[in-house]
Amino acid sequence: MYVVMGATGHVGRAVVDALSDAGENVTAIVHQASHAGDLQNKGIAIVEADVRDVDALRAAFRRGRRAFLLNPPAATSTDTDREEHATARAIVAALDGSGLEKVVVESAYGAQSGERIGDLSVLYDLEQALLNQPIPVTIQRAAYYMSNWDATLDQAKDGTLPTMFPADLKIPMVAPADLGRAAAQRLRELPRVEEPHYVEGPERYSANDVAAAFAAALGKAVTVQVTPRDLWVDAYRALGFSDAAADSYARMTAVSVDDGFDMPTAPERGETTLTAYINALVTKAGGRSHD
DSSP states (O other): OEEESSTTSHHHHHHHHHHHHTTOOEEEEESOGGGOHHHHHTTOEEEEOOTTOHHHHHHHHTTOSEEEEOOOOOOTTSOHHHHHHHHHHHHHHHHTTOOOSEEEEEEETTOOOOSSOTHHHHHHHHHHHHHTSSSOEEEEEEOEEGGGGGGGHHHHHTTEEEESSOTTOOEEEEOHHHHHHHHHHHHHSOOOOOSOEEEEOSSEEOHHHHHHHHHHHHTSOOEEEEOOGGGHHHHHHHTTOOHHHHHHHHHHHHHHHHHGGGOOSSOEEOSOOHHHHHHHHHHHHTSSOOO
């Protein structure tokens, strides 16, 4: 039996699907069972647990032998670094006495020590805490999620693609489905501690490539609109981020851009191209623009 956190999100759901399609028994940990109806219809066991409730989370882990761990993103209206460090600590605490024989944790390219650099430092600290407890852990470091571009669909329909990345900067990106398949494979392997496992798509892409993919899928021109670095914090605030979260996300973006997204030389490569991902996104949303 496998236990999967974040089962109603992009990556957690992909892990559930990959394991289920392989014939494995899966228990999905969700924050609200009312949001997991389609998982129940698929025959997936559902456990409702707040990630901060260590006892409830430990009880959920005890339903399986191996678990996929995912630290949920905090609401951007809060101090995201503080909130996500708290949930990460709860996840690690819940492993004590869980009886698990192996865990796979979702991390990110560029995870590193530091102060207030968002996921990069939060996930690095989670990695280190997991390596310092007795259950064998595999760290899966994911490239920039293609699903991060989902929120720009409406603006793309209006002809612009907002981004903080230099328009021509090629970065590793990956589809959640490919991360799910990779994590499912790691979960099914023999328990062992290993170096971080990097996963990205079949090639690297720029914001210009994303705009071109949207343009082809929508049947209209889409132009990249780069936000200058000195306006990043204000741009995040305009999206409803707290002052603390806006500062943290801006610092994370700067580190990622300046360090080249920590691109490894031999990552595992998924099969989903950016074009295929954007085409599916546009189709699901209702197809080509008719403007």
